[in-house]
Structures are given as C-alpha cells and as structure tokens.
Amino acid sequence: MLAKFLPGARGAVLPLAILLLVVIMVVPIPAALLDIFFVTNIAISLAVLMVALNARKPLDFSAFPTVLLFTTLFRLGLNVASTRIVLVHGHEGEAAAGHVIEAFGNFLIGGDYVVGIFVFAILMIINLIVVTKGAGRVSEVSARFTLDALPGKQMAIDADLNAGLLTPDEAKARRVEVTTEADFYGSMDGSSKFVKGDAVAAMLILAANVIGGLILGPVSHGLTIAEAARAYILLAIGDALVAQLPALMLSIAAAAIVTRVSSDKDLAGQIGSQFGSPRTWTPVAGILTLLGVMPGMPHLLLLSGAAVAGFAAWKLHQIERRPPPPAPVAAVEPADQSRIGYEDVSDGMLVRLDIGYGLVPLVDERKGAPLMGRITGVRRQLSKELGFVVPQVRVVDDINLAPYTYRLVVGGVVVGEDQVSPDEMLALDTGQAVGSLRGKTAKDPTFGLDATWIAPGDADAATGAGFLVVDPGTVVATHLNHALGQNAADLLGPDEVQALLDGLKERNPQVVASLTPQPLALTTLTQILRGLLAEGISLREFRRIASAISIAAQKSPHAEDIVELIRPDLGSLIVQKLCGVREPLRVMTLEGQLEGLLGQAARADTSGRHVIEPDLGRRIVDAITRAAQPLIAEAKPFALVVQPAIRIAIRKLVKTCLPDTPVLSFFEVPEDKAVEVVAVIGASQPAQAGHFQPQALPA
Template sequence: MELTRNTALLDDAKSALGGAVLPVGILVLVAMMVLPLPVFLLDTFFVVNILLSLLILMVALHTHRPLDFSSFPNLILIATVLRLALNVASTRIVLSEGHSGGDAAGKVIQAFGEFVVAGNYAVGIFVFIILVIINLVVITKGAGRVSEVTARFTLDAMPGKQMAIDADLNAGIMSPEEATARRQEVADEADFYGSMDGASKFVKGDAIAGLLILAINIVGGLIIGVAQHQMAVGDAAQTYILLSIGDGLVAQIPSLLLSIATAIIVTRVSSTQDMAQHIGGQVNLSRAWLPTAAVIFILGLVPGMPNELFMFFALGAAGAAYIARQKEMLAIDEEEAAEDEAEDAVEGDSDAVLLADVTDYSAVSMQLGYGLINMVDQEQSGSLVSRVTGIRREVSRGLGFVIPGVRIRDDLALEPNQYRIRVGQTIVGEDVAYPDRKLALPGDDARVKLEGIEVKDPSFGMDAVWIRPQQQAEAEANDYVVIEPESVISTHLSQLLHKHAADLVGQDDVQALLDQLAEASPNLVKSIVPKLVPLHILTLVLRRLLSERIPISDLRRILEGLSNLVGPNMGPNEMAEALRPTLAPLLIQQVSPLGTVLPLMTLTPELEQLMLRTHRQNGEGELILEGSLAEQLMRAINDSSEKLSAEGRPAIMVVAPQIRRVFSDFVRSHIPDMIILSFTELPENRRVEVYSTIGGFDALGKDGSASNETSTMQHEPETV
C-alpha cells in the first residue's frame, strides 16, 4: 500500500516536472535574446543545438509514417527559435569582444572559424554561401513545395476518404470503433500536413536570417573594429570575418540538418518500415543491379578512366546482384512453404470450430445465399450495398437517430436465392429473390396474368410474380409495377428497420444524440440528463416512442416536455404517452403529406364506452375483451385497413386518450403497421375524414354488455 502510494506520488512529480520543462525552456530562449550570455553557456547551447538537430534527423529517418512524428512542426519551431536566440547572443559577443582574439566568442565558433575553413576567411565566405544555396534554394524550397502540394491534396481527398470509410463500415469490413479511429486518423493527417506547410516557412526563414546575420556581423565588426578599437582594416577583416563565418557555420549546419529532416518527413510514404528498410527493400533488386554492374564494367574499360576503381565498383554491384537474387529465391521458397502450410492447416482443421464462426455482434445483418452474391459485387454492377446505404440514410433521417451499419455476408446454409435479415441474433425477416428476374406487382387495372414464379411481396404481402427481364415491357403495358431484385430486398429491409427501430437504439446512441444537442443547447441537456431523467430511463422513453413509429428527431422538444413531466409515479411508458401530443404531427406528416385529407377510423360510442369501463376495472394493465367481440373487432379493423392500403392511403385509427396506449398494444399485436392516435394528437391544421366507424356489433347490448351475435357497421366517409 505504501509502495503504491509512493509510486503514484513519484509519477505525479515526474508529470509535473515534465510539464514545466517546455514553458521554462521557452522563457530561457527569450532571455537569451535579451540578456548577455557567458562564453561557456554559449558553447553549451551551440552543442545542444547540434545535438537536437541530429536527434530530429535520426528520428525522421526511423519513422514509419509521417503521423508517427506528429510533433515535428512544434520541434521545428522550437529548434528555429533556439538557433535565432543563439545568433543574437553570439552576435552580441562577437561585436563586443571580437577585438580581443579568435576565442572571444567561445571555442565552438573559434573551431568552426579556424579548423573548418582553415583560417582563410575568403574560403569561409564561399563555403558559407554554398551551404546557404544548398539549404535555401534546393532543400528548403523543395520541401516547402512538397508540403504545400501535399497539404492541398490531403484536404481535397478528405471527402473521398470519409466516403470510403462509410462504405467499408456499411459493408461490415470494419467495426464502428475502427471506423471512428480511421476518421480521426484522416483528420490528424490533414492537420499534420497543414501544419507542415506552415512549418516549412520557419526553415526557409531561418536560412535567410542566417545569411542576413552573417552580413550584419561582417559589416558591424569591420565598423566597430576600425572605428572603436583602432584596428587596421586587414586585421579587423581577418578577426571579425572569421568569427562571423564561424558563428554562421555553427548555426547553418544544424539548420541544414533540420531542412533535410523536413524534406524526409514531407516526402515520406506511409509504410511498416523505416526509411532505410523501405528504400533497401525496393532498391535491392537483382534485375536492377545486374545491368548497373555491366555498365560500370564497360566504363572501366575506357582508356584514361580510373580502371581499377571502376572495376572495383563493378565487382561490388555484381556481388549486390548475387545477394539480391539469393534473397528473392529465399522469399519465393518461404511463400510457397507458407501456402503449403496453410493448405495443410485447412485440411487438418476442417472440423475445427472457431469463435468467429459462431459469434456476430452486428446490430443488423443480412445473410445471402450464394445465388445472390453477385448483387453485392460492385465489379459485376451489384448495387445492393449502395441501396442499403441509401435505406439506412433515409430511415435514419426519418426516425431521428443513426441506424447501425448493416453487415452483409454470405451463408451457405441458405438456399441459393434466399436471404435472411437479423436484428441482433433474432431473425426478423427472410424471403427469396431472383437476381436474374424482376418482381411484377399487379395494379388495379391489371387483367393479364404473367408467366413466372408467383409469390407474395415480402414487404406488403401482395400477390406478385417474378418475371424475366424481357417480359418487363409486357408487364408495364398491362398495368404491372416492375421492381428490381435489389429494390425488393432493400424495401423489405426498410420496412423491418422501421418495425424494429426500438431494438436498434441503445444508451450509447442516445448519449450521442445528447452530445450533439449539447453543442446547441448545453444548458437544456445538462439540466435534464441525468439530473431529472437518467440516461437509461430516457432510452426507454425513446424506445417506446419508436415502437409506435414516432420519430425522435426533435430531441429538444422531447427534453423540454420531460422537464414538465417528471414525477414520482410516472414510468417510461407514461412519459412517452404524455409526450405524444407534441410529437405525433411528426409521424402524421411522414405518412400523409400536407394538403391531403387524413383518413381516420373511429369506434362507435357504445364500443368505446365499453372499453373505457373495462380499462377502469382492470387498472393500467392490458385491454381485456370477450373472445368473439375481440375477433370481430380485429376483423373489422383489418378490413378497413386493407381498403385504405389498396387506395394508397395510411390506416390511422383514433380513440379516446384514456385507452389509446392499451388499445394500441392490443391492436398492434395483430396488425403491426397500424397507427393508433388519440383525439388530442390530431393536428389542428389538417383536414380529417372519418373513413369508417368500427362498432355497431349486435354482440353489444344496449347497456354495452356482450351478446352472442355480432355484426360490423361502417358509415359513409364524412369529412371534417
């Protein structure tokens, strides 16, 4: 216990110390530009500058991907500021103490001024100019151009990369977590190259500053030496130019190293190898080394050439070709051995059962028989994946939350033309489709019977027939609606997604919706969740709404409504029921466009009063009706619903608010697509039509009690 606490304290201390190093270092750099430095510290910082530049270059060489060194732009800025601070500090010492001798500005500057350029300031000037040309004109300019182009193309490619990630996610190639990480990587890549575009300007500016500082040191040194210290012009030139060149070289060589590191990073291609391995693996080709050795050997035979030297390198190239050939043969043998081992493993483990074979955590999945595989093969113009993506987008927009990705995979256990749709592990729908045929649905005026495979439409249960493509013109001429097989499957999927939407939304999805709303209304979200309504209760409320097709897209209105509904005796079902009057118009506008008359089915007053009394007697439980009465009621509702569907109009039933929830549970257990509203949920700006009134059963006595005979009465439509 004591050891753990001490370890934690030590880690905290290291973290605090590490966090303080950078701010203190920046302050030291600024102080170096203002305060005079002792010669010893100046030499120390020059060595640190060279060490830092070499370290950055080595890290750049051993980086696999540019993003692995994402702190590079920050290091460029720090290294540039360090070098400029050293230039200011060394300039101060050179100009103030240069007259006293070559070691006045420290041993490092003296060594570069005397040893590197052999004490000849004319040679030193030309060497410095050459270094500046190499750094500024060649390396820095090239790296800057590459950074600019890469940043522009990276930003232009972002939408395509995002679409590719979405396509892989929809096809089940990657998990949602992997897709999130890949999107973050794409964003980080764009940020990195954008930063590198600006950071390359630091390197270019550093090279220009080094040239200007050299000129200032030379001119200023000559003036100070001759005017203030009465030195001869030749002596002043010898002293101050050597010191200025030494100072310039000490700064320019680390700047050159940093420019090379910048060029390496911006020209680096992402791989699993560092730069040496990457280049070596691609250059080490026997068919490249052999002609190279031959050409070098021929050049070595030319009279006047250094024949021995050419022959030596020709022999070395031939040796490299032999080694590369041996490595290629070894790689081929290893690949063949691996293939044989894999085949043996498959044959030996054919009876093995893997965990991946029996587990599937996809929220929505679709299994296809092998006869339907071409429908998802984009090389063979399979469009099922794009249609499924469009269905997900449409359903998500309609319901108000993101439908999880649909994992599509083959299943050899199915019949060739069979498909199966699952929500979680539950099979919610299955049917057959024929990729070489089209589904023809008869219209109201269809009289001719088409030849084909007669089936029921999987989405709506209508009579249909699978016809051959050459029959399409005949079918359309005889008032048939012809549908592609991909559309049949995707429409079936859309219907099932609407039906099982409540099973697809979880607490993580609700939290994502809240996070998005919090960007626009942070106080609303913070005051409701989880203070008044816990996340799991809110999820249950939204599931209840979705179970009756009420969209949850207007989450702001839902939270505002919940803030007035929270009470000790209200459960999720009661909360959802209380929210319905404000949300039901969202459902109505989806099933019936504005400007159209809304067809309604109602109950006779006697039947509705019977249900109200039954509901009060049984409390808040299920609606309990006598068997024959329930049967006749469901038959009458179903008949009216089918007539409305045949006319292309929505089937909507309106009842008293007190029994709406229990009546909806009762009816929708038999007719899942039925919409049950209360009178309080009807929008005031819509014209409604009483299409039929369900009731008038002889099984109901005058007092509302049930008798033995039943009948159904439907009134003529009445528009209100």
C-alpha cells in the same frame, strides 16, 4: 528525453528550457559550456531531420512547427552568447570562443577567413534562396488548398456517418484528423518565416561580429587592422558556420515535411519503391553508353556509369521475375478445450441474415455479390428514414437451412423466413396483371402478394403482361427492409442514443444539457425513443423530439408516460406520413358509447396493463379489419383516432391484425388539418348521404 524517463517532470521541461534560453542570452557563459550547447544544437537538428525523413505522412510529425520555433530560438540564443565571447575574448586567440568555433574556422575553411566568407555566402544562398523559399511557397499553397477543402472533407465524413460506413467514434477521429491537418499546414505556412528570419539574422550577426571585431581590436586591444581581421573575422565566420549548419538541416527537414505525400512507407522506402523499376534504369544505361562511345567524352567514367545502371536494371528485372515469397504460417497453438470465450457464445451482431448453401452465389464476390450491395442500400435508406445509423448486417451461410431458404434475425429473434430461387425471377401480381405465367407459384415474402417464379428469359413477357418482375436479391433486400423497419425499436440501443446526443450536442448543447443525465438517465431516454420507433415515429427530427422530452420529463419520470405526453407535440410529424399537405387525413373512429365504455374500463384498470375484455376485443378487431380492407386494397393510408385514455389499449389490440396502422389520439391531429372520417367502428346505423358510412360492431 527527461520527460520520458521522469514522467512527473514532463510539465516542467518546457518552462525550464525557455528559462535556460533566456539565461544563455543574458548571462555570460564559459566557452566550454558553449561548446556543449553547440554540439547539442547540431544533435537536435539531426534528430529533427531524421524524424522528418522517416515520417510516413506529414501529420506524423505534427509538432514540427513548434519544434522549429524552439530550435530557432535556441540557435539564436547561442548566437547571442557566442557573439559576446567572440567580441570580448577574440583577441586572445582562435580557441578563445571554444573548440567548436575554432574547428569550424580552421578545419572547414582552412583558416582563411576570405574562403570562409564565400563558403558562408554560398550556404546562405542555398538555404535562403533555394530551400527556404521553395518550402515556404509549398507551405503557402498547401495551407490554402487544405483550408479550402476542409468543408468538403467534413461533409464527406457526415455523409459516410449517415450512410453507416463509419461509426461515431471513427467519424470523430476523422474530424479531428482533418482539423489537425488544416492547423498543421497553416502553422507550417507561418513557421517557414522563422527559417527565413533566422537566415537574415545570421547575416546581420556575422556583420555585427566583423564590424565589432574590427573596431574593438585596434581601439581596445591595440591590434592592427590585419591582426584584428585575422582574429575576429575568422572567429565570426566559424561562429556563423556553426549556426548555419543546423539551420540548413532544419530547412531541409521543413522542405521534406511540406513536400511529403502520405504513404504507408517512409521517405526512403517511397523513393526506393518508385525508382526500383528496370524500365527506369535501362534507358539510363543506354544513353550513358551512347555518350561514352562519343569522341572527346570521358569514356571510362561514362561507361562505368552505364555499367552500374545496366547492372541495376538487370538486378531489378530478376527481382520482378521472382515468385512472391509464401506467406509465413503462424504457429498454431493447441486450443484449450476447457476455455469458453464470448465468441463461442455469440457473434456480437445485432442483425443477421442466415442463408442456405443454395443462396451463396448471391453473396459471392466472384459473381458480383448482388445481395451485399442491396443490403448496403437498405441500411443507407433506413438510416435516413429512422434517423440513426442502422447496425451492420452479418450474412452467414447456415447448413441447417434448406438450400434456398433464408432467415432474418434481429437481436436473436427470427423476424422473417422464406425461400427464393437464385436462378429465377419473381413476377408479382400487383392487381394489374393479365393472364397467367408458367412457373412455380409462390407468395411475396414482404407483402403476401401472389407471385410466380419464372425463368429469366420470360421476364420481358411477364412485364408486358402487367407483372412486376424482380430478381431474388431484390426480394431478400425488400423483405429485410420491411423487417428492419417493423423492428426498428430493437435496433436502437444506448450506444446509438449516445451517438444521437453527441451529434445534437455539437449544434444544440443546451437541449442536451436539459435532457440528460438529469432529469433522465440514458436507459430511460433509450426506452422513450424505442417507444416512438415502435409506433413508426422517425428520429430524424431529433432536436424537436429531445426538446419535447425535456419538457415532458418535468411532469413524469416514466418512459411510457413521457411517450404519451410528447405525442401531441409530434402530431404534425406523424400525420405528414399519412397524407399530403393538401390532402385530408383519412381516419376511422370508435362509436361514442363504445369509446366511453372503453374509457371507463381504462380508468378502472389500476394495474395499467390496458387490457380489453377478450370477446369485446375480438369484435372490435373484426370490425376494424372489415373497415380497413377497402382502404388497404386501394393503398390508401389511414389512421385510427381515439380518446387519449384508451390509445395504448387500442394500439395493442390493433397491432395483432393491422401492425402498420397508426393509432392516434384526438390531440395528435393538428387543428388546421382537414379530416375525412371513413368509418365509425361500433355504430349501429349507416350514416345519411353525404356523411361517413359507419361499420356496425357484430353481435
């Protein structure tokens, strides 16, 4: 309480309390001050019990093991102080040890120390055998199961984080909660020994007071054995009962905490809600009525109890039949028309899917919301592929769109738009279809394949004819997946990069320390990673990427230069997406003279814009497109391999016609990787048999 009202003294409260406890044990204190401490001890025990009963879950009182330790030490210190007063002044009368001990000795046990001994023994049995032993067993089992479940809970948090169901801050908070829970139950398992030891100490202290009084009375004060027993044993019993009452309350608090099940209600509310059913009290009333009419039974008591149980059942039944109260309508304050907030300017979402009103059934929860489940699957899969958590997708119905039109927006930019029919299926011609279908012809929005919208009843026939049939939700989800993959760089911001660094720091702290904030700022690191994503390089192997960046940053501080410097170190990661381990890498190259010409132009370009002369660029693009058409038709991945000096310029050029084609430098191809040259762009003569077939650059 002192720490609450005097924030500056908060750190000194606990040391002062420990010092006071030592003083109580060592220095004799007057009986009046001892009474104050006894009342304080009872008040603290009651407060602890109330906090334990009102906690909604065990972790709401996570400080309980430490509180239990200090309250036990405080009570034992009072026992030492009271023992000193009882043995020194016990011959002076019943009030010699203070009014609290006198009251417990006279009022509670009627001044008969024999009765007091039996009352104390019963309290000890209840506390030590029933409450403390049971609570200790529950604590032991809870600690064991909590520690066994700890790895599984941490893996579940990591899985939810990777799936995008949790933000990094939420995942960190859940990890802290799981760790705190394990520490709490482990501490409770040990703190139960405090209560047991306190009970044993209470018996030993009582025995010491009784034996000491029986010796000191006759020897030091000339009392008879009967007078010494009357004086000292009565005070000793009162002292033991004063200490045992708070100990029993703390034992009950400990038992309530360890047996508590997490709920949104306190203990009284949880018990009340579970007993508040007429189906519970109706059988009770019936059984008590049967017992009440039997001969020889206390009819009045049993029938009265049956009447109370029957009334409770009837009242609860009436409560169940009542209609739920209407939700309170909050008073709506008149809007300030002059105020413009951030929510009026932007919805704050990076990725948005706008749909026409005709596509609302695809996201209607009453109809299963098939599209929402597929969007979650897209985010989960993309997060695994890209190496960071893809932001959530907000679905908005836009009255400005045509009924069956949808639009994909990333960072405020429209990256895709098309139409789907919510009541039909899309049959795709993948090149193996036979015949034609009745329906509305269309183009697949993702890959541009010929397609037809057909009735759901014709889906089996279309599948048998070789068409690939998909539902409209899959069409939109596939388009979304492709669009987000192509614009992955726009999905990565400083917050996502910081989350990657935080995750890496837990496993490889030295790598992060060598990377940021020196020599690279977070913004520069974000530019580098976005540059990698823009060229289809995943961040899944972030430790390897971060290590390469930290080395390259010693050579250049510029993001674009660092990207080019680390690409050779990531060559194996790039190539493995294009071919299998035992397959050769299919590549297209530029003719030597053409490559030399472009290299000279790149070295002469002091602006660093990597611009190729328009007419030459058009002819290169045409030649690459013609050479790539057979490979694209056969779905064979390939790469364009050029000199490092012109890689950026060729990448910018190829991106306009073949955005998914990777452009590599010679240094990025692993030395042990077999290479199959499928085309040479710019060669004027075809290759001899057994060699590659070059493609001539048109005049």
